[in-house]
Amino acid sequence: MAMMVNLGGIVPLSTVDWPGRVSAVIFLRGCSFRCPFCQNAELQSGWTPVDISELMERLFPRRGSGQSILHEFSGSLGIDSVVLSGGEPLAQGEAALAIARHVTARGLDLGVETNGYHPEALEALISEGYLGMVFLDIKAAPREDAYLRATGVGDALPRVLRSMDVIMEHDTPFEIRITVFPGMPSEDELNEIFDLLQRIKPRSLISVVLQQGIPPRGGFEPVSEENLRRLAQPLKFNVRIRSVRRSVP
Structure with a gap:
């Protein structure tokens, strides 16, 4: 029986989704969250x-030599990975596993950008040995009322915390990404997130990214990079500041 993927788009070459790597990015549709400023x-x-x-044919189109375009690129441009993004890619857990099998069979590493709402799907990918990197979005302070306000979903926080536990239990490399809009999360909420990280001290945490939230249709001035650097000062982990400019294909 054919496996269907609810596909949002493909970016064949990205240098921003997995820092230090050149990746193809697969966007999958579907997300339980309704964040007010969703990018x-x-x-x-x-x-x-x-x-x-068909998705694999788009991603790895066959050439006359029997090699794919991405395999040809890998020699000259260094493409060595695929990132699953969305939407929330782990909302399609079986499709994510199927994609992972195809990607890793071709010798490419796999990363996933996730909001943490599907810890079971995340654990399936990790336990099968498919994930080289997790990019975990943290939306709010680790309080249920804050997460409800940020996502519109009442049971989000325990799922996100379980996803973090899964990552730490398997010692999977991960990066936490926090998108900062004016007042959301607030400076106090950011400090609550930082306090959580400093309390649990995750060994496999590579970095924390504070990224600039861009209004989907204008309407407010994004938080400046200078202010993001100021907000990041209390955090004792490796911190990166990132401007978000790219849109979905």
Whole structure:
């Protein structure tokens, strides 16, 4: 039986989704969260089914030599990985596993950008040995009322904390990403997140990114990079500041 993927788009070459790597990015549709300033709101819903064999053909098109375009690139441009993004890619857990099998069979590493709402799907990918990196979005302070306000979902926080436990239990390399909009999360909430990290001291945490939230249709001035650097000062982990400019294909 064919495996269908609800596909949002493909970026064939990215240097920003996995720092230090050159990746292809697969966007999957669907997300339980309804964050008020979602950067990819068009991928929260919708149905654009693609058979996984067709997706793999798009990602790894066969050449006359029998090699794929990405394999040819890997020699000269250093493409060595694929990142699953969305939407929330782990909302399609079985599709994510199927993609992972195809990607790793071709000798490429796999990363996933996730909001942490599907710890079971995350654990399946990690326990099978498919994930080289997790990029975990933290939306709010580790309080249920804060997470409800930030995501519109009442049971989000325990799922996100369970995802973090899964990552730490398996010692999987991960990066935490916090998108900062004016007042959301607030400076106090950021400090609550920092306090949590400093309390649990995750060994496999590579870095924490404070990234600039861009209004989807204008309406406010983004938090400046200078202010993001100031907000990051209390954090004792490796911190990066990032401007978010890219849109979904």
